Amino acid sequence: MFRTIVRGIGILLLVALVVVAGAYFWLRAGGRPQRDGDAVLAGLGSAVTVRFDARGVPDVEADSEADAWRAVGWLHANDRLFQMEMSRRAASGRLSELFGARAVRFDQRMRRLRFRRLAEAAVASARPETRAALEAYAEGVNAWLAARGGDLPPELRLLRVRPEPWTSADTISLTVMMARNLSPIEAPPELERFELLRAFGPERARELDGAPDADLFPEIEELARTLAAQPDDVGARAESSGLGSNNWTVAPSRARDGDALVANDPHLGLGLPNVWYQISIRTPTYRAAGMTLPGSPPVILGRGPSVAWAMTNLYVDDVDVFFERPDAEGKRVARGDGWAPIESARETILVDDGESVEVEVKWTDRGTYLDADVESGLPARSLAWGALEPGDQFAAIVALAQASSVADVRAAIEPWVFPPQNLLVADRRGEILWTPIGRAPDRFGWDGRFPAPGWSPEVGWRGLLPAAANPELLDPEEGVIATANSFLPVPVPEWFGEDFDTSFRMDRIRESLAARDDWDVESFSTLQGDIVSEWARFLVARIGDGYEGDAARAATALAGWDGAMALSGPSALFALFERALQRATFEDEAEAAGIGRFGTRWRLLRL
Known part of the structure; x- marks a missing residue:
């Protein structure tokens, strides 16, 4: 009996090993980028030569810009198809098709911000030569897709994704998504200041923001007085990363x-x-070397x-926020003595292993329209955005x-x-x-x-x-x-x-x-690679003296520090000091008002 059990376990382990090995080799065997030989790219006016240097960086030589864009599209698909697929799905609000309910809220936000619609409108209004270049790039991506068939990168095979043909709007949607990542469109500073206004009133809000002369309408002040500040609305937008280019x-x-x-x-x-x-x-007619964005052809x-x-x-x-006064039916917003329509369209979000979700996309003459938010207490608003x-x-x-x-x-x-x-x-x-x-x-x-x-x-x-x-x-x-x-x-x-x-x-x-x-x-x-922080040196120079005990020892250590943000030493002490300074300056007000922290370096400096 014992031998039978051992034999059975051994067989199961062997089968499991074979399955794992098979899966490993299945993933490793396909979807590899081509690095040598010839490739067929339909639509080329003449042959294009691609050479890879020792670091794998391609050099494209073509007789025309259109052929170069086709080749770049092919190369991007060859090396970065999964990245491109995820990026265009994110911009279009289509991640739920792959990741299910966990991505629905993100997709809803992207749909309501109209990124895909913006991309399609941008293609339609672009110059003829731009549209031709975008189409040539898409031809290159799609030529790679057609030639590979099911031989796709392992990430796409694991997700059971067969990418749809690439379009010009896909390319523009990636640049719109980049703009979103570099913009406060989803967390405008105006709303953070409004939360300070709700919590502290106009004069104190201006003072804490370091902007005593900021324009503030009486109607917005009155609206703030009628709404209680919410605990998380300010803290979520406070400075956190300290990153910068x-x-x-x-x-x-x-x-x-x-x-x-x-x-x-x-x-x-x-x-x-x-x-x-x-x-x-x-x-x-075009020569450039540098960085491109996978999904978009030119050197940026x-x-x-x-x-x-x-x-x-x-x-x-x-980005500007306009609070709105919608009518009882939610079909119009007030404009002076009259009304302006709220335009709308219904879109369907497909959800993997779940029911589809309907989302109503709205906009006004001022920009994207968002209904009043019961959870945050924010009124209906239109978002104007330069993009x-x-x-x-x-x-x-x-x-x-x-x-x-x-x-x-x-x-x-x-x-x-x-x-x-x-x-x-x-x-x-x-x-x-x-x-x-x-x-x-x-x-x-x-x-x-x-x-x-x-x-x-x-x-x-x-x-x-x-x-x-x-x-x-x-x-x-x-x-x-x-x-x-x-x-x-x-x-x-x-x-x-x-x-x-x-x-x-x-x-x-x-x-x-x-x-x-x-x-x-x-x-x-x-x-x-320089790691010296002038901000740290600026603050340390203003610490002063007259401390005792641990505080005196900390002040002495920081006074002899050069401001280098190393992984150890006084840099860690400075981080604790700065955090304590922010807490002492802002968080007593935040706690008294029942809101999240809102201290930033910029606010501290302006105060």
């Missing part, structure tokens, strides 16, 4: 080899695979024959690579609307330039820091400011320009907002660059 450029006078240099370090979220896809593209960050460019996120206030305005980012980024000097940059970037970015450019002649890329709202009636009464004809948007309204900094005398998500100290002709990062990271970069005149690629790379 940086870029900089130096003039030839500060470079070892006498050429202008550019560096870029966009701190997007970590992922596997990486957000970016490095590539080099060469055609008779990189260099062309005559210019190199870099971007960091610029927190222009391109909803027409633009052609593809045309802008292609023209930027083709620019012959910084003098061509203004015209090249004119079609770019969103997302707003700090653009740095250097050319082969040695000129360096900073300018915002993107457009700010042309507001009237208020400054946009608090929500506005949507029913009032005295406030709103006249559209977007022209690109020519953006400031610029060209060839500064010190030969250095740097950004780090903060606004540069240059005249701003119109209201851009105030929710930029503090200038400490930017100041650290500028001071470091201005201290040398022998910069090269290696020293740039070293500077990108």
